[in-house]
Amino acid sequence: MRKAVFYVSLILITYFLTFRIVIPDYDLWARLAVGSLFFQTGGVLSHDIFAYSLVKPLWVDHEWGSGVLFYSLTRCFGEFGIFALKGIIIFLIFLLILKIIKLQQGQNSNVKILYFILIAFSLYPNIANTVRSQIFTFLFFILWIYVLERVRRGENRLLWILPVTMIFWANMHGGFVAGLGLLLIYALGEFLNRNNPLKYIGILMLSILVTVINPYGINYWHYIVEATTMTRIGFVEWQTINLSGPVHNIGGFKIHVLLGFFVFVLLTFITAVISYIKRYNPDWVKIGIVIVTLYLSLKHQRHTVFFILAISSLLYHQFVYIFGLLGTFIENKFGKKLLSVLDIKLNIAICILVIYLAYLVFPMPTRFVVSPAVYPVGSLEFIKQNNLFGNLAITYNWGSYALWKMYPQCRVLIDGRYEEVYPNDMYLLALKFSEHIGNDWAKFLDIFHTDIIVAPKSAYKPQDLQSLTNWKPVYEDMVSVVLLPRNKVRDFEFYPNYSNTIYWQEDFSKPVDLK
Numbered sequence: 087m088r089k090a091v092f093y094v095s096l097i098l099i100t101y102f103l104t105f106r107i108v109i110p111d112y113d114l115w116a117r118l119a120v121g122s123l124f125f126q127t128g129g130v131l132s133h134d135i136f137a138y139s140l141v142k143p144l145w146v147d148h149e150w151g152s153g154v155l156f157y158s159l160t161r162c163f164g165e166f167g168i169f170a171l172k173g174i175i176i177f178l179i180f181l182l183i184l185k186i187i188k189l190q191q192g193q194n195s196n197v198k199i200l201y202f203i204l205i206a207f208s209l210y211p212n213i214a215n216t217v218r219s220q221i222f223t224f225l226f227f228i229l230w231i232y233v234l235e236r237v238r239r240g241e242n243r244l245l246w247i248l249p250v251t252m253i254f255w256a257n258m259h260g261g262f263v264a265g266l267g268l269l270l271i272y273a274l275g276e277f278l279n280r281n282n283p284l285k286y287i288g289i290l291m292l293s294i295l296v297t298v299i300n301p302y303g304i305n306y307w308h309y310i311v312e313a314t315t316m317t318r319i320g321f322v323e324w325q326t327i328n329l330s331g332p333v334h335n336i337g338g339f340k341i342h343v344l345l346g347f348f349v350f351v352l353l354t355f356i357t358a359v360i361s362y363i364k365r366y367n368p369d370w371v372k373i374g375i376v377i378v379t380l381y382l383s384l385k386h387q388r389h390t391v392f393f394i395l396a397i398s399s400l401l402y403h404q405f406v407y408i409f410g411l412l413g414t415f416i417e418n419k420f421g422k423k424l425l426s427v428l429d430i431k432l433n434i435a436i437c438i439l440v441i442y443l444a445y446l447v448f449p450m451p452t453r454f455v456v457s458p459a460v461y462p463v464g465s466l467e468f469i470k471q472n473n474l475f476g477n478l479a480i481t482y483n484w485g486s487y488a489l490w491k492m493y494p495q496c497r498v499l500i501d502g503r504y505e506e507v508y509p510n511d512m513y514l515l516a517l518k519f520s521e522h523i524g525n526d527w528a529k530f531l532d533i534f535h536t537d538i539i540v541a542p543k544s545a546y547k548p549q550d551l552q553s554l555t556n557w558k559p560v561y562e563d564m565v566s567v568v569l570l571p572r573n574k575v576r577d578f579e580f581y582p583n584y585s586n587t588i589y590w591q592e593d594f595s596k597p598v599d600l601k
Contacts (some may be wrong), residue, residue, distance in 0.1 A: 095199040095440045096180055099206050101450075102443040103213060104173035108451045109460055111215040112483045113502040114168075115490035120150055121157020122598040130301045136489040138477040138497040139534050140512040146302050146309035147506055148260035152219035155258075160595040166452045168594075172217045175225050179395070180205070182228045186399035189235055197402070200436050205398050208346025212391040216454060223261030226251055228395045230265050234272050234286075235400075238371070242285060249292045256297040260310055264392060266293060271378060275371030313505045320482070320517050323388040347383065347390045350397050354380070357404040372400050456487075456590050464563025464584025465540050466491055471580035474570070476537025479530065481520035482513075484540070484566075491592070494599055496538065499530060522546055528554060539569040 123131055130150045134141045147153070159167030180202060187197055213221060233247050248269070255262040273286035300306050318324040322332065333340040342348070354376060361368070379393035456463055462484055469478070470492065478496040480488045485501025492498075500508055500516035508516075518527045522545035530536070531554075541551060543565055551559060551569060558575050561568040563584040582589060 091437075092197070092199050095437075096202060097177070098440050098444040099199075099202060100173055100177045100180065102447055103176050103206060103210065104169055105447040105451050107214050107216055108453070108455045109216065109457050110454045110487075111218050113218060113486055114156070114216060116486035116501060116503050117149060117153035117156050117219065118160065118594055119486075119490045119493070119598050120147055120153030121155070122596075123600075124150070124154045125157070126597060126600060132302075134503075134507045136493055136498060137500065137507060138536075139499050139516070139530070140509060141507050142509060144302075144305060145503075145507050146306060147503075148306070148309065148313070149219040149258065150301065151254070151257035152222060152259060156217070157595070164452070165454050165594050168217050169451070172213075172221065175221050176213060179225055179228055182225075182232050183395070183399040186228075186232050186235055187402045189232070189239075190400070191403045199440070201398075201402070201405075203436065203439065204346060204349065205394065208350060208394045208398070209391060210346070211343045212388070219259040220261060222255065222258040223264060224391055224395065226255045226262070227264050227268070227392060228399065230268050231396060231399065234268065237285070238272070238276070245285065245289050248289050249296050252293045253296050253299050256306075257300050260313060262297065263310065263314060266290060267378065268375075269293060271374040272371055275369070275374045278370035309506070316505060316510065319514065320521065324386050327384055327387055327390075344387065344390060347394060350394055351380065353405050353408060354397055354401060356408055357401055360404075360408070375400065453591060454594070456592055458564045458584045458590065460565070461487055462540050462542075462563060462566035463589045464582050465561060465566045465568045467582040467584070467589055468561040468563075468568055468578070468580065469496065469538060469540075471582060472578045474538055477535060478538045478540065479519065479536045480540045481542055482516060483520070484542075488540070490598070499534070499536070520545070522550065537571070537574075541567050541569065543567060 119136070120130070130147060132144055134145045155171070156168055159171055163170065183202075183205065184197060213224070229251065230248060233244050236244055248265070252262060252265060255265060269286050269290040273283040273290065276286060277283040298304055298306065302309070327344060329342070332343050334343055335341075358376075375396050376393075379389070379396050382389040383393045458464060462480070466488060468474075473495075475495055476497075477499070478488060478492065479499040482500055482502065482504070485498045486503070488496065489498050489501055499519070500513065504513055515530055515533070518524055519530055520542070539554075539557065543562070546567070548559075551557070551567060554569065556572055557569040558572050559567050560570050560575060560578065561581060563582075
């Protein structure tokens with residue numbers, strides 16, 4: 087019965103994480119567009135067709151496989167197909183964590199659902215969005231840890247899984263380098279543990295070789311080296327951890343979105359202190375994983391997920407020991423009866439919490455909502471319905487939505503494919519417009535011929551836009567303003583009501599028009 091309650095609770099937690107947010111991620115649109123192009127052309131394009139600004143001569147799309155899968159699912163199952171994919175992957179991640187925990191100390195390990203609630207809360211900032219290609223990296227990363235831990239126990243027959251899955255990983259998301267990093271850590275760690283590291287080095291070499299099985303060949307690695315070493319400006323997830331935020335607003339209380347990560351860091355620190363005091367034999371593989379993933383997490387917030395996945399699975403039993411010490415202290419201080427009462431009340435509270443989380447997203451959503459509070463829904467409809475053609479200057483976050491919805495009627499200044507398509511100088515130029523940075527935020531107008539501007543209200547006040555003397559606002563929705571050159575302003579026939587929910591839905595399986 088306890089086992090059934092555990093798995094039902096795990097399913098409900100997965101349900102919450104899957105359906106909590108129904109607003110499409112900014113990057114999803116470009117992935118769908120790539121998927122559509124794949125089926126229409128029979129392959130991936132080597133050059134960009136969506137932008138009117140400066141682009142790289144070769145478009146290396148490290149997420150092309152994700153786009154094909156996303157688009158295939160929408161064609162077969164509608165938007166629910168993407169929700170289902172996300173839910174399956176999240177549940178598999180939880181199951182792999184559980185398997186690694188049991189691998190560490192026997193199949194009879196009694197894992198509490200509260201622990202998975204902590205893991206879910208910790209992962210929430212990285213997986214709460216509708217779906218992003220990174221989710222494949224999270225799945226393969228934890229899968230590789232599971233396989234490598236079994237290999238460490240002598241199951242060398244499983245090594246073939248790594249290069250085979252690497253072929254898929256490298257074509258789904260550029261985060262495959264995390265897998266190569268794992269192999270390097272295991273090789274060095276086992277060497278320090280006085281074990282033979284050659285099998286890890288051999289499989290590392292083979293895994294590197296199979297990454298060239300992609301549409302771009304060795305050019306893929308030119309892109310990967312550039313993308314992993316570049317400095318990314320304007321992205322919160324690529325910044326160092328800031329203790330002041332961002333925050334969740336839960337019931338009026340502000341809670342840091344990385345609170346779960348901080349909890350695991352604290353538990354890991356206590357584990358390290360106890361291990362030092364008790365002079366435990368060091369496991370250099372685990373020590374290496376802790377050091378590398380913690381360093382990367384502190385350097386870039388985006389990488390906290392790797393630390394959480396690895397530490398929550400590999401150090402679970404050390405954490406249980408810490409809580410055992412706390413339980414012993416409570417028992418000695420207040421008696422065993424109080425501890426039993428607290429345990430009963432905690433289990434009741436956990437059940438209530440899990441049921442409440444599921445209730446928050448009940449009934450099950452089956453469609454995305456293109457919220458006018460997030461996207462320039464009305465502005466793009468205004469452009470579309472009034473047959474305005476040409477080059478569209480739109481912000482970085484909205485660019486993917488615009489290229490998916492408006493191409494070939496309009497081409498965009500920039501979009502979320504940033505390092506894939508645009509040189510860094512082009513991105514920095516567009517960032518000034520996107521975020522209203524400096525006095526030369528409109529410099530792009532002097533460099534690229536632009537026919538339409540969609541400016542974000544969050545960054546621009548009316549007086550800011552009035553400084554563009556040759557441009558005039560012609561429409562605005564909840565989040566944006568449409569500007570046209572004064573010599574192109576006319577009496578427009580359509581002024582869409584963006585509050586009409588008909589505009590909040592899109593056909594995610596529509597093909598990109600290549601005519």
